[in-house]
Amino acid sequence: MRSYTPVLALAADLLCVLVFVVVGKADHATGLAPAAVAATAWPFVAALALGWVVTLAWRSPGRIWPTGVLVWAVTIVGAMPLRLLSGEGAPLSFVLVTSLFLAATMLGWRAVALPLSRRKRQKVS
DSSP, X not given: OTTSOXXXXXXXXXXXXXXXXXXXXXXXXXXXXXXXXXXXXXXXXXXXXXXXXXXXXGGSTTOIIIIIHHHHHHHHHHHHHHHHHTTOOOOHHHHHHHHHHHIIIIIHHHHHHHHHHHHHHHHHO
């Protein structure tokens, strides 16, 4: 699925992470100042970047499998230890909510983009 540039796909994944952080901070009333958002987001952003690098996601950024699933998995598995190292908690309930939200959004945008991309290619052909 080449119709989605890697930059747009990375931006979409980053947006998923940032929406998760902002919604969580707003829901728990822990402050939405940019520094507060950044302090909560950095483990997820770092793990997302790692996920993109280890999966070579730029080769097929819009694919659900394996790209989306593996980037999502690395983001979750990588972010939790970073949260713990930074003094934040990672109780099971948080890990589950994080996993479900990021799966729905990171895989969801790919699921929506896939048929749109195919339709666009069919019109061009």
